[in-house]
Amino acid sequence: MSQTSGSPKASEQDERLSALYSNTTAVRAIASAxxxxxxxKGLDTMLVDTQGNVIITNDGVTILNRMEVVHPAAKMLINVASAQQEEIGDGTTTATLLAAALLQEGVAQVERGVPVTRVIEGxxxxxxxxxxxxxSRARSLEEQGRDALYQVAMVAGREHQDIARLVTESARLIGDEKLNSEDFRLSDTVMAVVGAQSQVFQGAVIDKQRMSPQMPKRVEAARVLIVDDELEAEELDSEALGTEAGFLLYRQYKEEFRANLVxxxxxxxxxxxxxxxxxxxxEEVLGEAGxxxxxRVMQKDLRKIAEHTGARPIKRTGLSKGTEELHKFLGFAELIYEDERxxxxxxxxxxxxxxxTILIGASTEEVVGERLRIAKDAAASVQAAVRGGIVPGGGALELWASREVEKRRETVRGMTGFGVEAVAKALRRPMTQIVLNAGFNPLEKVxxxxxxxxEQDSDTLAIDCDEGTVVDMIAQGVFDPTPVKLHALRAAGEVTVAIMRIHTIIRMKEERTYEE
Known part of the structure; x- marks a missing residue:
């Protein structure tokens, strides 16, 4: 006799898996956003806060980070997207969809009677x-030609040709050596300003103005000093100042500071x-000297200035160094000027x-904000492609990998194989959603x-979102950076396993502090 959902055994299983069901529902809701x-053919999302402020965006991590979320499993998924953004700079939506699909397919296997631990192993x-x-399917940029870099920027930049061109030009100016550096991010060189003309500026741009209008707007053959500190004399606490010795020391600090400025x-x-x-x-001494x-320059901008000018940041205590020693800390720039507009x-x-520096302009704050997000995604993808190569996009690689995992499933003994099967099914999700968003039947087209x-023994075939026909993604110029794909799947797998391991959800008591 079949087991009905109303039987004691089924009810007992539902209660035992209540945490898993609750978490899965929350994750599914996040993915649907x-x-x-x-x-x-993906559409935009409008985010509205209680004050009526509006953000219209297509950027997955922006949507997730601005959503009002209370469920802990949902927050775990958002953290995965944030980690993807922090590590790679793009692919957050893919990571979210894969995590939701993996969890959904894993739960489906548990409902068939497969132990959770075996599903996790699989x-x-x-x-x-x-x-x-x-x-193993990664292609080098040289293999596809350097124009592939522009195509990567086009895909990640949502087909904004001007942004793709600027990002690609910037990457070529900076060079592969810098792009491969662990402490450099091309996306950090992107700036957006309302009313600005979009361009690649060959130099550093700092979103600051000179301290005083009396100071020069333009300095040629500039010798640059970076003070990684405040530019003022050493201070004494009020207690020390209350003594005669302290007051004399205070005056000494002031005199030495002025001498250092001179x-x-x-x-x-x-x-x-x-x-x-x-x-x-x-301000007085240096300003009078021109x-x-x-x-108050941000640390990342100070590093940018130091790198470009060759200056070595110095603390205020180092200002007492002799002139010859001080020269070792100075940088040089042919021109420094303030763009007043x-x-x-x-x-x-x-x-x-x-x-x-990639300058992105637009007519309004709302538009410039979205163009900034698009440009940063494109820049991150271009850098990832330089570092790790490219693969066919459009969900083609995941679909190919799905069949490879199916083959692997045949070699896995026991119930662990059902977990492997869940991965194979989940890998079809990116193409399924892309096709669905294009208005076609995903079951048929996938x-x-x-x-x-x-039939063609290929990993490059996917669906053309205009015609609904099978096309070669490489031939169409639809590339994704290999690191984006790998990190998205790895992160999705990790959060899926973490959520499936949760057996019980318990509300913690609030920590209370008592005044003596």
């Missing part, structure tokens, strides 16, 4: 095998960038490493693509 944005085996097979001028310093504030004395001062500082011709891949 971004699934409509994937692919060339998912881990299947994900690892899929990663290995997908990695030494900076005699050393030829003509531009100063500081991490924190600048005292009136420093030195350009920019204060754009309200930023531009540094050109630094003696350090070459640098390019099967057509799969059969074509088998």
């Amino acid at each position: 971004v699934e409509g944005t994937i692919g060339p 998912i881990q085996v299947g994900v690892q095998f899929a990663l290995e097979r997908m990695q 030494r900076l001028v005699s050393a030829g310093v003509s531009a100063v960038f500081t991490d924190r504030g600048v005292s009136p004395v420093a 030195v350009l001062i920019v204060q 754009m309200e930023n500082i531009r540094i050109v011709g630094g003696s350090g490493k070459p640098m390019a 099967e057509e693509a799969s059969v074509a891949q088998i």
Whole structure:
């Protein structure tokens, strides 16, 4: 006799798996918020807060991070997307969809009676095998031609040709050596300004203005000093100042500081960038000498200036160094000037490493914000492609990997194989959603693509979202960076396993503090 859902045994199983069902429902809800944005026909999402502020975006991580979420499993999934963004800079929607699909398929196997632990083991085996097979299909940029870099930017940049062109030009100016550096992010060189003309600026742009209108707007052959500190004299606490000795020490600090400022001028310093504030004395002495001062510059911008000009950041205590020693900390730039209309500082011709800044313009705040997100995604994808190569996009690689995992499933003994099967099914999800968003029947079209891949022994075939026909993604110029794909699947597998391991959800008591 078949087991009905109303039987004691079924009821007992439902109660035992209640945490898993609750978490799966929450994850599915999160995935549904971004699934409509994937692919060339994906649509935008409007985010509205209680004040009526509106963000219209197609960017998965922006949608997820701005959503109001309370469920812990949903937050885990959002953290996966954030990690994908932090590590790679793109592919957040793919990571979210794969995680939701893996969890859904895993739960389906549990409902068939497969123990959760066996499903988890199978998912881990299947994900690892899929990663290995997908990695084996990576193509180098040289193999496809350098124009492939522009195509990567086009796909990640949602077919904004101007943004793809600017990002590609910037990457070529900077060079592969810099793009492969672990501490450099091309996306950090992207700036967006309302009313600006979109361009690649060969130098550094800092979103700051000079400290005072009396300071020069333009400095040629600039000798650059970076103060990774506040530019003012050493201070004493109020208690020390209350003593005669303390007051004398305070006066000594002030005199030494002024002498140090004069030494900076005699050393030829003509531009100063500081991490924190600048005292009136420093503003007076340096300003009268025609030195350009920019204060409260963000750390990442200070690093950018240092790298481009060759300057070595110095603390305020180091200002007492002799002139010859001080010269070792100075950088050089052919020109530093303030663009008053754009309200930023531009540094050109630094003696350090070459640098390019991608300036993105638009007519309104809302539009410029979205164009900034698009440009950053494109820049991150281009850098990932340089580092790890490219693979066919459009869900083609995942569909190919799905069949590879199916083959692996045949070699796995016991119930662990059901978890491997869950991975194979989940890998079809990206193409399924892309086709659905394009307005076609995903069951029909994904099967057509799969059969074509088998017949042609290819990993590049997917569905054209305009015509609904099977096409070669490589021939169409639809590329994805290999690291984006690999990290998305790896992250999805990790969060799926983490959620499936949760047996019980218990609300923690609030920690209370008692005043004595």
